[in-house]
Amino acid sequence: xxxxxxxxxxxxxxxxxxxxxxxxxxxxxxxxxxxxxxxxxxxxxxxxxxxxxxxxxxxxxxxxxxxxxxxxxxxxxxxxxxxxxxxxxxxxxxxxxxxxxxxxxxxxxxxxxxxxxxxxxxxxxxxxxxxxxxxxxxxxxxxxxxxxxxxxxxxxxxxxxxxxxxxxxxxxxxxxxxxxxxxxxxxxxxxxxxxxxxxxxxxxxxxxxxxxxxxxxxxxxxxxxxxxxxxxxxxxxxxxxxxxxxxxxxxxxxxxxxxxxxxxxxxxxxxxxxxxxxxxxxxxxxxxxxxxxxxxxxxxxxxxxxxxxxxxxxxxxxxxxxxxxxxxxxxxxxxxxxxxxxxxxxxxxxxxxxxxxxxxxxxxxxxxxxxxxxxxxxxxxxxxxxxxxxxxxxxxxxxxxxxxxxxxxxxxxxxxxxxxxxxxxxxxxxxxxxxxxxxx
Amino acid sequence: xxxxxxxxxxxxxxxxxxxxxxxxxxxxxxxxxxxxxxxxxxxxxxxxxxxxxxxxxxxxxxxxxxxxxxxxxxxxxxxxxxxxxxxxxxxxxxxxxxxxxxxxxxxxxxxxxxxxxxxxxxxxxxxxxxxxxxxxxxxxxxxxxxxxxxxxxxxxxxxxxxxxxxxxxxxxxxxxxxxxxxxxxxxxxxxxxxxxxxxxxxxxxxxxxxxxxxxxxxxxxxxxxxxxxxxxxxxxxxxxxxxxxxxxxxxxxxxxxxxxxxxxxxxxxxxxxxxxxxxxxxxxxxxxxxxxxxxxxxxxxxxxxxxxxxxxxxxxxxxxxxxxxxxxxxxxxxxxxxxxxxxxxxxxxxxxxxxxxxxxxxxxxxxxxxxxxxxxxxxxxxxxxxxxxxxxxxxxxxxxxxxxxxxxxxxxxxxxxxxxxxxxx
Numbered sequence: 103x104x105x106x107x108x109x110x111x112x113x114x115x116x117x118x119x120x121x122x123x124x125x126x127x128x129x130x131x132x133x134x135x136x137x138x139x140x141x142x143x144x145x146x147x148x149x150x151x152x153x154x155x156x157x158x159x160x161x162x163x164x165x166x167x168x169x170x171x172x173x174x175x176x177x178x179x180x181x182x183x184x185x186x187x188x189x190x191x192x193x194x195x196x197x198x199x200x201x202x203x204x205x206x207x208x209x210x211x212x213x214x215x216x217x218x219x220x221x222x223x224x225x226x227x228x229x230x231x232x233x234x235x236x237x238x239x240x241x242x243x244x245x246x247x248x249x250x251x252x253x254x255x256x257x258x259x260x261x262x263x264x265x266x267x268x269x270x271x272x273x274x275x276x277x278x279x280x281x282x283x284x285x286x287x288x289x290x291x292x293x294x295x296x297x298x299x300x301x302x303x304x305x306x307x308x309x310x311x312x313x314x315x316x317x318x319x320x321x322x323x324x325x326x327x328x329x330x331x332x333x334x335x336x337x338x339x340x341x342x343x344x345x346x347x348x349x350x351x352x353x354x355x356x357x358x359x360x361x362x363x364x365x366x367x368x369x370x371x372x373x374x375x376x377x378x379x380x381x382x383x384x385x386x387x388x389x390x391x392x393x394x395x396x397x398x399x400x401x402x403x404x405x406x407x408x409x410x411x412x413x414x415x416x417x418x419x420x421x422x423x424x425x426x427x428x429x430x431x432x433x434x435x436x437x438x439x440x441x442x443x444x445x446x447x448x449x450x451x452x453x454x455x456x457x458x459x460x461x462x463x464x465x466x467x468x469x470x471x472x473x474x475x476x477x478x479x480x481x482x483x484x485x486x487x488x489x490x491x492x493x494x495x496x497x498x499x500x501x502x503x504x505x506x507x508x509x510x511x512x513x514x515x516x517x518x519x520x521x522x523x524x525x526x527x528x529x530x531x532x533x534x535x536x537x538x539x540x541x542x
Numbered sequence: 543x544x545x546x547x548x549x550x551x552x553x554x555x556x557x558x559x560x561x562x563x564x565x566x567x568x569x570x571x572x573x574x575x576x577x578x579x580x581x582x583x584x585x586x587x588x589x590x591x592x593x594x595x596x597x598x599x600x601x602x603x604x605x606x607x608x609x610x611x612x613x614x615x616x617x618x619x620x621x622x623x624x625x626x627x628x629x630x631x632x633x634x635x636x637x638x639x640x641x642x643x644x645x646x647x648x649x650x651x652x653x654x655x656x657x658x659x660x661x662x663x664x665x666x667x668x669x670x671x672x673x674x675x676x677x678x679x680x681x682x683x684x685x686x687x688x689x690x691x692x693x694x695x696x697x698x699x700x701x702x703x704x705x706x707x708x709x710x711x712x713x714x715x716x717x718x719x720x721x722x723x724x725x726x727x728x729x730x731x732x733x734x735x736x737x738x739x740x741x742x743x744x745x746x747x748x749x750x751x752x753x754x755x756x757x758x759x760x761x762x763x764x765x766x767x768x769x770x771x772x773x774x775x776x777x778x779x780x781x782x783x784x785x786x787x788x789x790x791x792x793x794x795x796x797x798x799x800x801x802x803x804x805x806x807x808x809x810x811x812x813x814x815x816x817x818x819x820x821x822x823x824x825x826x827x828x829x830x831x832x833x834x835x836x837x838x839x840x841x842x843x844x845x846x847x848x849x850x851x852x853x854x855x856x857x858x859x860x861x862x863x864x865x866x867x868x869x870x871x872x873x874x875x876x877x878x879x880x881x882x883x884x885x886x887x888x889x890x891x892x893x894x895x896x897x898x899x900x901x902x903x904x905x906x907x908x909x910x911x912x913x914x915x916x917x918x919x920x921x922x923x924x925x926x927x928x929x930x931x932x933x934x935x936x937x938x939x940x941x942x943x944x945x946x947x948x949x950x951x952x953x954x955x956x957x958x959x960x961x962x963x964x965x966x967x
Contacts, residue, residue, distance in 0.1 A: 171763075175770040254750055311947040312956075314697070314750050315897055318890055319940040330933035455754055492769035497762025501755045505737075508752070509745035 153462060159513050160506035161474070168499045169201040172491055176200035204489050211484025212477035222364075227480060229367040235476025236436065237262075237429035237450050239374040242457030242468040243381045244299075244425030248313075249463040250385060251418040252398035257302055257317030258426045258451025260324030261295040265427025266446045267328050268294030270348050270434040271338060273355035274441075283354040288373075288431050295427015296420045298324060303419025307412035313419070321451070329444040340441060348441040357436040370432040375469075377425060382465040384421070394418055426454065456504045475500060564949070565637045569624035569645055576620050576649060580613030580656045585929075587659035595666050599795035609659040616652040620645065643908065650915070661926040668922050669802040669915075673810065674876055676914025678703055678885070680813055681868020682892025683899065683906040684820050685731075689861035690901055691824060692854050693837035695961040697753025698738050700889025701760035702862050705730040706869025708764040711880035712772070714782035720874050723782055724809075724867060731866020732859050734760060739858040743851050746963045757889070765882045772880060784878050785809060809867070809875045816864060821903040833857055837957035840964040850964045865889075891917075894943035901957060913939035 173179050179200055182193035210217070212231045218224045241258055248255035255261075269291030278286060302320060305311040331337040332346040340349040357368040385391040396404040397414045405411045429450055434442050457475055461467030478500060482493040506513050513519070589609045593602040623645050627637045654663055682699040689696035706727035714723025738756055742749040772780040785807040794804040824830040832853060835843040840850045873880050891913050899906030920928075920935035 171766065175767065177774075254748075256750075256754060305944070305948050309948040311944070311949070314695075315893075315947050316944055318697075319894060319944045322887065322890070322940040323937050323944070326933040326937040330931050333933075334931070452754070452758060455751075456758070459751065459755075492766050494762045494765035494769065497758055498766060501759035501762060504755045505741065505747075505752070505759070508747040508755075509741055511745055512741075 153510075155519075156510050156513050157460065157462075157507060159517055159519075160503045163506060163513070163516060164499045164502035165205070167502055168495055169205070171495060171498065172204045173197040173200050200489075204485055204491050207485040207488045207491075208478070208481035210481075212481030226365060227484070229361065229365045230480040231473065231477040232371050233366045233368065233437070233476070234479040235473045236368070236370045236374045237432040238453055238457050238475050238479075239469055239472030240377050240432065241426045241429035241450050241454035242461060242472050243377055243465060244422040244429070245454045245458035246461060246463040246465070246468045247381060247385070247394070247425065248418060248422040249458055250398050251394040251414060252401065253303070253306070253415065253418055253422070254314050255299065255302070255317055255419065255422045255426070256314055256452075256455065257299060257320050257324075257423070258429075258454045259447045259449075260317070260321040260451070261298045261423045261426040262430035262433070262447040262451050263324045263328045263444070264298040265291040265295035265430030266434045266442060267331060267338060267430075268427075269431040270351065270442060273351040273435060274349045277352070278354060280354045283352070284357065284435070287355045287435060288428070291431035291434075292424045292427050295430060296424035299423015299426065300416055300420040302423075303416040306419070307415040313415075325444060332444055345443070347443045350441045351435060351439045355435060356439050357432070368432075368436040370436040373428070374432075374472075377428065378465045378469045381425070385465065390417065426451065429454070453500070456500050459504045460507055462507075561631055561634060563628075563631060565642070566624060566628035566631050569620070569627050569642075572645075572649060573617060573620035573624045576613075576617040576652055580652045581610070581617045584610030584613040585656060585659040586610060589655045589658040589660075590662040591654075591658070592662055592664045593666070593798055595664075595801065598666070598797070598801060600797045602797050604662075607655055609655055612655045613652055616648055616655070619648055620652070623648070639905070646912065654919075657923060657928045657930065658926065663922065663926065666798060666801055668918060669798070671918040671922070672911065672915040673802055673806070674914075675917050676911045677810055677813055677871045677875065678868045678888045679892045679895055679910035679914055680817065680907050681871070682865050682889050683895040683910050684816055684903060685861040685865035685868070686893055686896035687824070687899075687901055687903050687906050688820065688833070688864070689735075689858050690896065690960050691837045691957055692833045692857040693840060693850075693957060693959040693962065693964070694739070694742055694854055694858050695749040695753060696738070696858070696861060697750055697893065698734055698756040698760075698862075698889075699865050699892045700885055700887065701753075701757040702731040702734045702865035703869035703872070703885045703889050703892075704757075704760050704764055704883065705734050706866030707872040707884055708768070708869075708880055709866075710870035711782045711873035712779050714874055715779050718783055720783050720785050723874050724870050727866040727870035728863040729866070731862040731864070731869065733862070734866070735859045735862025738862070739855045742963065743855055743858075746965065749961050749963075761883055764880075768880060768882055776879075780879050782873055782878065785874055807871075807875050809871045812867070816867075817903055817907045824903060834957070836964075837959055840959050840962075844964070844966065850966075854964070865892075891939050894939050897956075898939075898943050898946045900955075 173196075176196065178196040179193060182189075182196045186193050211227050213228050215224050215227050218226070241262065244261070245255050245258060269287045272287040272290045273283070276283065276286070298320060299317075302313045302316040305316050306313045328338075329346060332339055332348065335341070338348050339345075340347055357370050359365060360367045360369060360371065383391075385395065393404065393409050393414055394417075396407065396409060397411050397418075401411050404414070430447065433446050433448065433450070438446065453475060457471045458468055460474070461469070461471035478496045479493075482496040485491045485495075486493045506516075587609050589607045589612065591605040591607070593605060594600070623641060627641060630637055630641075682703055685699055685702060686696045709730035710723035710727035713726035714720045717723075734756060738749070738752050741747040741752040768780075787805050787807055788811070790804040794800045796804070824833065832843065832848050836848060836850050836853045836857075843853075844850050869885065872884055877884065892910065895906050895909035895913055898909040916935055916938040920932040923930070923935065924932050
């Protein structure tokens, strides 16, 4: 993320402004002034104000806040704080113990556990991380695709539920040969998610209804609808049961495990990689993706250029919903294969928004962000089990990361970093006015 | 929709009348559905309604209505109302709000009669529960109205409610003073709003993103602190004293609506005042005019010397305080303790009420009441057994909101500058 600012770099509504500023500000006539400064200083400045450093710093800052919360709520820390002035060392060591214990547990639960014998056992947590990351990646890709076209898909929950319901229904009620059954279940899930997302896109295209409102409302409609199907005999409810839960998935429709039964990682991860490649191809190599991005940049210009903007809205939401629906498929065919209830989405629909934002809506960025949040999830469970720190802290850390990433000037202010705008000399009056606001 | 200019008077230059046939069509459609479901396919039997509780001052006898016949009568009334609205639109007049309210009430009565064939519906209990469920929705909706009228989308209502619920439980438990809990709840809602305002106004982050993330942040934070602090010390930190119900003399003795509206906690009375105050302030005061101008056309507002971003900042903070106050109702008014994510999507229903109420305080309140009623109705129907699955009743607020934003029933248009940051150039 240094010199070359391609159009892909600004895709989010909120980063747009920022990147556009620095992009438009770096006009050729500014070049002379820049050269006057030391070249290394410029390079350092570029790196420090770049988005990669910004992401890392946001993660670091969020972990610090998380650490403060963990320490402040720790019983031992509170106890020692009572006599802080007579023996400050006690409190400091208590703080150190609670925070380091928590983050060591987080690491051991998500990357590598040194306490387990041998590499084969020690590496298990990393594979757990990838398992948790699998639905996050595809759902994040779906949300990111929406962002690139200027649409905000908050309907992840509904799309996942429908995807899960459709895939689950195919998986437990049909008897089909191995392979075909799985493919059919996956396709059904993707289609159901796509339809549910497409509804919001179609409503936006036809009536101008804002997709944020419709997707939020469709989430609840989907939840209650799926809940109704789950509690109605003959639809999704397991026969002979009164619980709102489906029967177990049939063996032929379950995603196979990649490394055998001792590791949780299933083939969904491979599909997630393929999905990432597909979205990359769609956005950067296909004409449809070009139109998506054009609509995202400037719908009016896209319309003038002859694109059918309304049709693009529907298409984007179809693709976006399909990808999020795939996350629902992974949940029922990979993670929870013993039958699912209405909570199968596990908050992934909302996590996907944060994943897409952290990944800056670029396919591989989303992939990396998905793995990071998957690690938080996997490690969070270990932290809860071994250190009695509620997993909800992960939500706090995630949301702080996203808030900071959305507001680069704030990160710069916290870490006293140089603002990229300081580089260029006085531009046009209009630009300066805007710049003043951005660099505050 | 057709646009016509009245030919009658010659000086009608700027009185272009927009005739919208959507409301008569919608009213007519529901009247037809009512005839089909409640009349033609009406269920046989007698519907029973209990109108008074044993403790009420004036006792009303139970009402017994023959189900099918009542369905027919009410359906005919609905058809007449729809016809009247069509006549009004033909006369280029607006369909008044009272007509819509009356229509909705009648269709609800028709529905209740239909579902309660050969069963008893306790009307006071149904309505008291509905008001109780509506309180946080209405506070949240007021928060949304103020914030969005001044141009900042408030998706974070859920977070503000939850923060209010959490802090009020904690403060009220620790101090044994429910009033202090209320004040703390307002401060908590305001703090959430500060973040929303700071990020969306100062750092120009997309307001929807901030709102969504804030909801997650507050949910995570309150759940974490709940598990870490409240669960080990429930007596000290999660045992708030609840407000007592205050029976207003005379008003509280009116049959049916007396106990429903005038035998409530102080929070509910504050809600009446809040709704009235917001409605008055927004449309009759200088502050309201400025607020609306900042939300509709910030450039114009700036030109006449209104500080757009300052105005927005304080309005969003006020909105947060109101929502926080509403959140306190969960812990100090109804449940009596905090539980994880106890708002359970109320903030999003409040958002739906704002949109369904077309960004108008009174209509938003009515929408909140309707949604509260629908939610409570399904739990009452769950007891007596109903032909409609309860999930479909719960779906109702969301479905009608989708129809509302899609413009299928009336048109919901947000303030022109809603969600757009103002960058002075």
